[in-house]
Amino acid sequence: MLHVRSIWNGAISFGLVSIPIKLVNATESHSISFRQIHSEDGGRIRYRKVCELEDREVSQAEIGKGYEDADGTIIPITDEDLSHLPLPTAKTIEIVAFVPADRIDPLQMDAAYYLAAGGAAAAKPYTLLREALKRSQKVAIAKYALRGRERLGMLRVVGDAIALHGLLWPDEVRAPEGLAPDTKVTVNDKELDLADALMDTLGEIDLDDLHDEYREALEEVVAAKAAGEAPPESPEPARGGKVLDLMAALEKSVRDAKESRGERAAGEAQEAQETEEAEAHGEVRRLPARKSARAAPKQAGGKKSTASAAKKTADKKTTAKKSTAAKSAQGAKKSASAKSTATAKSTAKKTPAKKTASRKRTA
Numbered sequence: 532m533l534h535v536r537s538i539w540n541g542a543i544s545f546g547l548v549s550i551p552i553k554l555v556n557a558t559e560s561h562s563i564s565f566r567q568i569h570s571e572d573g574g575r576i577r578y579r580k581v582c583e584l585e586d587r588e589v590s591q592a593e594i595g596k597g598y599e600d601a602d603g604t605i606i607p608i609t610d611e612d613l614s615h616l617p618l619p620t621a622k623t624i625e626i627v628a629f630v631p632a633d634r635i636d637p638l639q640m641d642a643a644y645y646l647a648a649g650g651a652a653a654a655k656p657y658t659l660l661r662e663a664l665k666r667s668q669k670v671a672i673a674k675y676a677l678r679g680r681e682r683l684g685m686l687r688v689v690g691d692a693i694a695l696h697g698l699l700w701p702d703e704v705r706a707p708e709g710l711a712p713d714t715k716v717t718v719n720d721k722e723l724d725l726a727d728a729l730m731d732t733l734g735e736i737d738l739d740d741l742h743d744e745y746r747e748a749l750e751e752v753v754a755a756k757a758a759g760e761a762p763p764e765s766p767e768p769a770r771g772g773k774v775l776d777l778m779a780a781l782e783k784s785v786r787d788a789k790e791s792r793g794e795r796a797a798g799e800a801q802e803a804q805e806t807e808e809a810e811a812h813g814e815v816r817r818l819p820a821r822k823s824a825r826a827a828p829k830q831a832g833g834k835k836s837t838a839s840a841a842k843k844t845a846d847k848k849t850t851a852k853k854s855t856a857a858k859s860a861q862g863a864k865k866s867a868s869a870k871s872t873a874t875a876k877s878t879a880k881k882t883p884a885k886k887t888a889s890r891k892r893t894a
Contacts (some may be wrong), residue, residue: 539677540649542624543660543686550656551649552624554677557694558643563749613679624675624684624695632670635685641697646686657693660826669709672698725781732788 537553567576580589595745597605648657664671671686673695683698752762869885 537647538644541624541675542649543673544625545621545647545656545660546626546657548659548756549623549658551653552657553647553756554648554695555645555647556642557645561743561746563746563753577693583643589824616676622676624686626671626686628672629664630686631668631671635670635698636704637699639683639701641682641699643697644695646695661688661693662687664693722777725778725785727784729781729785729788732785732791732792745867752821 537555539554541552543552568574569576580590580591580594581587596608596610598608599605632782648654660671673684673686675682675684675695683700685696685698687694687696695836748763748765755762776874
């Protein structure tokens with residue numbers, strides 16, 4: 532149950548069944564609103580309700596309703612006058628039909644509400660209507676009165692609750708005449724194929740992942756101003772090249788969509804996953820970055836050595852890398868061995884051997 536105040540109490544008329552319900556707002560606005568202020572001193576600008584005849588501000592209790600006639604005459608209308616309207620929907624949501632959901636034009640959709648069961652007596656008929664709507668896979672068309680006028684509505688199941696969507700009357704929806712291009716245009720199959728490819732690349736999205744980025748940026752500006760800081764600057768939009776034809780625009784859109792969807796990143800992630808799986812089974816042994824960095828200068832100095840000397844040097848490198856700083860005596864022994872090996876070699880090989888011995892002593 533939503534912890535919000537009901538805005539209307541009444542009943543659903545379902546044939547001879549009456550279901551007491553409470554009307555609760557199903558949506559809320561998170562938009563940031565601003566106050567009007569005096570730019571010079573920051574003072575609030577307020578609207579005051581003033582009577583034109585007496586030229587004084589009046590309270591809410593003194594304000595009533597009135598209908599302005601064509602000649603400007605005001606006809607007072609009281610709440611008692613409205614309570615005597617011959618409307619069966621004054622306190623009732625009267626279901627008049629059940630239709631498939633696709634019969635409702637989205638253009639007719641208006642505000643949305645939840646219908647809460649009004650007490651224990653409403654539990655049984657409420658559940659009956661909900662389950663009947665589920666099994667029929669239809670929506671109920673209803674008429675109800677709210678805020679001074681009769682309205683059209685649609686009842687459908689949302690989770691375990693019944694929702695009421697306000698609908699515009701059919702004559703309130705304008706026909707889209709004269710809005711489509713009046714120029715004769717031919718679209719070829721290749722253009723349609725590219726459009727299909729773009730649609731497939733963009734794919735679907737979870738609507739729960741969408742959020743109001745403008746409101747978030749506005750909150751950052753407000754927070755910066757409140758802290759006495761400069762508001763964040765917006766990044767400059769990327770300037771794309773001028774597209775001369777529709778085909779080029781479609782092809783570029785497909786490429787950009789693929790990149791934005793991270794197909795390359797997905798391929799790299801898959802490759803990394805396969806490598807990790809191979810490592811887990813002992814198939815691949817990845818060398819650390821430090822080893823490859825140290826191997827480069829030693830390979831350069833070993834080009835002049837024979838295959839046997841290169842093998843010995845590689846064995847010594849491996850042994851030196853596995854040793855720790857705590858085993859300094861063993862490292863010194865290996866350094867002496869390397870020194871004797873370097874003495875047996877030609878003078879041209881002495882310099883690399885000394886460098887190698889120096890690195891091993893350091894290790």
